[in-house]
Amino acid sequence: MSPEYDAVVIGAGFTGLYALYRLRELGMRIKGYEAGEGPGGTWYWNRYPGAQVDIESLTYSYSFDEDLQQEWHWPEDFSKQKDLEAYANHVADRFDLRKLIQFETRVDRLRFDEDEDLWHVHTDAGDHVTARYVIAATGSLNATNIPEFKGRESFAGESYHTAQWPKERVEFAGKRVGVIGTGSSGVQIIPEIAKEAAHLTVFQRTANFSMPSRNRPMDPEFEREYKKNYRAYREKAASDRSAVVPHIERDRSVFDVGEEERERILNEAWAARSGFRFIRSFNDVLTDAAANEVLAEFVRNKIRQTVRDPEVAELLCPKTHPLGTKRPLLDDGYYETFNRDNVELVDVRTNPIVEITPAGLRTTAHEYELDMLVYATGFDAMTGALTRMTVTGVGGGDLRDKWAHGPANYLGLVIAGFPNLFMVHGPGSPSVLAQMITTGEWQVDWIGDRLKYLRDNGYRRIEATADAEAAWGQETKAIADATLFPRADSWYVGANIPGKPRVFMVYIGGFPAYKQRCDEVVAEGYRGFALS
Numbered sequence: 001m002s003p004e005y006d007a008v009v010i011g012a013g014f015t016g017l018y019a020l021y022r023l024r025e026l027g028m029r030i031k032g033y034e035a036g037e038g039p040g041g042t043w044y045w046n047r048y049p050g051a052q053v054d055i056e057s058l059t060y061s062y063s064f065d066e067d068l069q070q071e072w073h074w075p076e077d078f079s080k081q082k083d084l085e086a087y088a089n090h091v092a093d094r095f096d097l098r099k100l101i102q103f104e105t106r107v108d109r110l111r112f113d114e115d116e117d118l119w120h121v122h123t124d125a126g127d128h129v130t131a132r133y134v135i136a137a138t139g140s141l142n143a144t145n146i147p148e149f150k151g152r153e154s155f156a157g158e159s160y161h162t163a164q165w166p167k168e169r170v171e172f173a174g175k176r177v178g179v180i181g182t183g184s185s186g187v188q189i190i191p192e193i194a195k196e197a198a199h200l201t202v203f204q205r206t207a208n209f210s211m212p213s214r215n216r217p218m219d220p221e222f223e224r225e226y227k228k229n230y231r232a233y234r235e236k237a238a239s240d241r242s243a244v245v246p247h248i249e250r251d252r253s254v255f256d257v258g259e260e261e262r263e264r265i266l267n268e269a270w271a272a273r274s275g276f277r278f279i280r281s282f283n284d285v286l287t288d289a290a291a292n293e294v295l296a297e298f299v300r301n302k303i304r305q306t307v308r309d310p311e312v313a314e315l316l317c318p319k320t321h322p323l324g325t326k327r328p329l330l331d332d333g334y335y336e337t338f339n340r341d342n343v344e345l346v347d348v349r350t351n352p353i354v355e356i357t358p359a360g361l362r363t364t365a366h367e368y369e370l371d372m373l374v375y376a377t378g379f380d381a382m383t384g385a386l387t388r389m390t391v392t393g394v395g396g397g398d399l400r401d402k403w404a405h406g407p408a409n410y411l412g413l414v415i416a417g418f419p420n421l422f423m424v425h426g427p428g429s430p431s432v433l434a435q436m437i438t439t440g441e442w443q444v445d446w447i448g449d450r451l452k453y454l455r456d457n458g459y460r461r462i463e464a465t466a467d468a469e470a471a472w473g474q475e476t477k478a479i480a481d482a483t484l485f486p487r488a489d490s491w492y493v494g495a496n497i498p499g500k501p502r503v504f505m506v507y508i509g510g511f512p513a514y515k516q517r518c519d520e521v522v523a524e525g526y527r528g529f530a531l532s
């Protein structure tokens with residue numbers, strides 16, 4: 001039996017779009033499925049007020065087409081959701097990708113056919129197609145998390161999750177709004193709601209470190225210079241561990257300089273729109289707890305200087321984890337928001353949420369009456385998009401069972417027992433700890449090269465060996481264990497989802513090392529893969 005498609009691409013976010021482009025260039029018969037009505041993935045779904053990327057868009061953009069990168073204009077340094085969504089639509093049209101994608105269709109079941117070496121792909125719209133390969137461009141932060149609060153359905157007001165925000169304008173004016181969650185989404189939406197709502201109650205379980213984004217309109221001179229040297233900037237980013245242009249990185253320890261000099265360096269980095277590259281002002285911030293604490297206290301002092309009420313300021317000061325080990329945040333006036341009369345901060349670590357009631361929310365200490373509840377409660381990250389589907393591999397093995405103790409994988413790209421299935425930004429890859437458009441392009445190119453090789457050499461099946469997978473798991477764990485990352489209860493380790501196994505899910509050896517590892521494996525005759 002010959003499959004209908006050479007490859008099905010799941011998801012039309014930035015990596016899915018590029019996968020469609022690249023595989024079509026290779027002359028493959030391809031089909032894309034996308035749950036949204038349009039392309040953009042993350043930047044389609046996260047349309048909450050204040051949503052903006054926290055990497056400069058001249059970097060956080062496609063590099064595969066010179067004309068595209070020269071012609072596209074980003075209005076601000078850090079683009080708003082609407083500009084990123086417009087860019088995704090532009091790319092879909094410019095490269096004629098739309099006709100390859102079936103929108104408003106969610107893939108809900110994948111079954112590998114061992115006799116025919118192909119995948120059966122089923123969707124919630126009742127489609128069933130077959131494809132030799134499946135590319136899961138399903139995103140790292142796609143499966144939304146709404147905690148199972150008692151009484152959640154009973155709430156009489158409006159409720160929204162930040163990543164399922166409606167297209168229609170949501171009115172906050174005159175309303176008592178509650179926001180649960182103070183991660184990236186929370187710190188972006190909270191200042192926006194505060195400007196309009198009659199009253200805003202912020203329910204904070206964990207204070208996190210946030211740095212000012214200092215976003216501003218694109219400087220035409222800067223844009224011209226950047227575009228003139230685009231290739232060099234892209235090369236710089238490609239050789240950086242986070243795939244960004246590292247305009248702050250000093251190869252010295254926090255303790256190599258005196259206190260005064262250190263303060264000067266940190267103040268300069270803080271003021272310099274360095275974003276969370278502030279953390280890279282010294283080289284031991286993520287590996288040495290004492291060095292980390294120096295920067296952590298610097299940020300806490302900034303919070304204390306900004307927030308007028310000392311009790312509120314202290315509550316906003318992160319003390320539960322080292323700086324940078326939970327995803328750091330960039331904000332536009334987050335801490336200042338707590339100086340407003342209509343904003344209240346509630347500590348739900350000390351007094352946890354007990355239930356949602358028809359009238360609002362009850363903690364162990366108090367009941368809060370609300371007209372609207374906003375869940376900025378994040379995602380079942382890294383694995384949720386795949387485990388919410390039913391994915392059946394060799395011998396009828398279910399991916400959920402396979403990953404019950406952690407998301408075993410090889411190179412963050414493939415999974416033993418699930419042949420011909422490739423992940424982009426999967427667990428075990430640099431994914432969320434590197435700039436995802438550049439790393440996504442690279443992974444897609446790597447996958448495309450493999451598919452071409454398989455085709456040219458008459459193979460129709462590729463899979464990881466169990467040994468290679470186990471060794472990769474140990475390697476990624478060893479790299480993470482040499483850092484402070486595993487110490488934090490973050491979504492990087494699945495800590496935000498009750499019952500999720502605690503495994504650090506990101507390859508943190510840096511993008512250059514990752515590329516080298518993936519290329520080595522190929523050069524060594526597809527080490528760790530079985531081809532047939």
Ligand code: N01
Nearest residue numbers: 052053054147181182183184185186205206327376377378
């Ligand atoms: O989600 P999060 P997010 N009771 O998981 C709290 C990317 N992103 O959507 O920390 C009370 O970070 C939870 O508390 P705690 C970015 O990679 C990027 O904000 O678990 N509170 C936390 O405060 C980011 O890291 C951008 O104790 C509960 C919050 O909800 C990732 O997406 C913008 C709770 C969830 O924070 C996720 O960010 C937005 C409970 N039961 C997102 N359960 C940009 O590029 C959860 N919380 C700018």
